[in-house]
Amino acid sequence: DRRPRVLSGIQPTADSFHLGNYLGAVRQWVALQETHETFYCVVDLHAITVEHDPKLLRKRTRVSAAQLLALGIDPERAALFAQSHVPEHAQLGWVMQCLTGFGEASRMTQFKDKSSKQAQDRITLGLFGYPSLQAADILCYQATHVPVGEDQRQHLELTRDLAQRFNSRFGKTFVLPEPYILKDAAKIYDLQDPGSKMSKSSSSPAGIVDLLDDPKVSAKKIRSAVTDNEREIVYDPERKAGVSNLLVVLSAFTGRTPLQLQDDYVGKGYGDLKKDVAEALVEFVTPVQARVRSYLDDTAELDKVLARGAERAREVASRTLARAYDRLGF
Numbered sequence: 001d002r003r004p005r006v007l008s009g010i011q012p013t014a015d016s017f018h019l020g021n022y023l024g025a026v027r028q029w030v031a032l033q034e035t036h037e038t039f040y041c042v043v044d045l046h047a048i049t050v051e052h053d054p055k056l057l058r059k060r061t062r063v064s065a066a067q068l069l070a071l072g073i074d075p076e077r078a079a080l081f082a083q084s085h086v087p088e089h090a091q092l093g094w095v096m097q098c099l100t101g102f103g104e105a106s107r108m109t110q111f112k113d114k115s116s117k118q119a120q121d122r123i124t125l126g127l128f129g130y131p132s133l134q135a136a137d138i139l140c141y142q143a144t145h146v147p148v149g150e151d152q153r154q155h156l157e158l159t160r161d162l163a164q165r166f167n168s169r170f171g172k173t174f175v176l177p178e179p180y181i182l183k184d185a186a187k188i189y190d191l192q193d194p195g196s197k198m199s200k201s202s203s204s205p206a207g208i209v210d211l212l213d214d215p216k217v218s219a220k221k222i223r224s225a226v227t228d229n230e231r232e233i234v235y236d237p238e239r240k241a242g243v244s245n246l247l248v249v250l251s252a253f254t255g256r257t258p259l260q261l262q263d264d265y266v267g268k269g270y271g272d273l274k275k276d277v278a279e280a281l282v283e284f285v286t287p288v289q290a291r292v293r294s295y296l297d298d299t300a301e302l303d304k305v306l307a308r309g310a311e312r313a314r315e316v317a318s319r320t321l322a323r324a325y326d327r328l329g330f
């Protein structure tokens, strides 16, 4: 396969993907299958960097995989797997930790954010070393491109630095991955607080649309979205964050640009827009949920899909690790 290679992962730390995960990431993963050799993993090793419940983790790993499949990841085309099934991630992760400086890791803003919310003794070395493991995730596959959001740019920069450092100390081994700016990726904001991004860690569940929520509940959340005191439906993310967020969501589901939608809604009110967004969402999630249920009804088959994905991933990752180990003197 001569196509450029992509690696991306998603954490199994919630019961459902939210709309931001889909419109900001997974939708583009689906599209990339057409043009790139793709490796997609459910990053369960990253999920234990904070305290976790094993039963819940196992369930969420399957639910994550089922959602990826239901949303269009095709296991015939992409290698879809759980990170822990490919031990090379942890093995190369250790190597990357040994190349990462303490100061360098301390400067990661995501670590600063996550650790500032925790008591000292709850901050694990795993959380601190997270970006080094993430570097290994990428470098295992010699990925040329990594789809990243703004929040992941610093980690990708670290990955490049680590690859470069390894190459210059031990000989050329790793491809330096480029950030891949996702075409059509939409940043989705919290429905109740449209100044912040929709996130599973956000305070109000009313602001988050989970794909696996009861569609009626999601429709209601959209109808209750915070907007502003004006009346015109105008796409202006700075001044009219709430309305613009709704236009972006509708745009993703209809293929009309936010500006085209602005024209479509001349003379109409916020209620009309919300109704249409809610309808589009329900229409989208209903069949997705049915597919997720059917994948989860047959976990034996789902586990087989993941096992096959892990096998494909290991073919590549084990070659990379063997080369790296050899360079290291193992």
Ligand code: ADP
Pocket (backbone or CB within 6 Å): 010, 011, 020, 021, 022, 023, 024, 025, 148, 149, 151, 186, 187, 188, 189, 197, 198, 199, 200, 201
């Ligand atoms: P969260 O921010 O809810 O913790 P993750 O960090 O697990 O979500 O994100 C998984 C993927 O979804 C990442 O690629 C991330 O960039 C993307 N993503 C998360 N939230 C949003 C959002 N509100 N809008 C667009 N993309 C998002």
Ligand code: NA
Pocket (backbone or CB within 6 Å): 151
């Ligand atoms: Na995040």
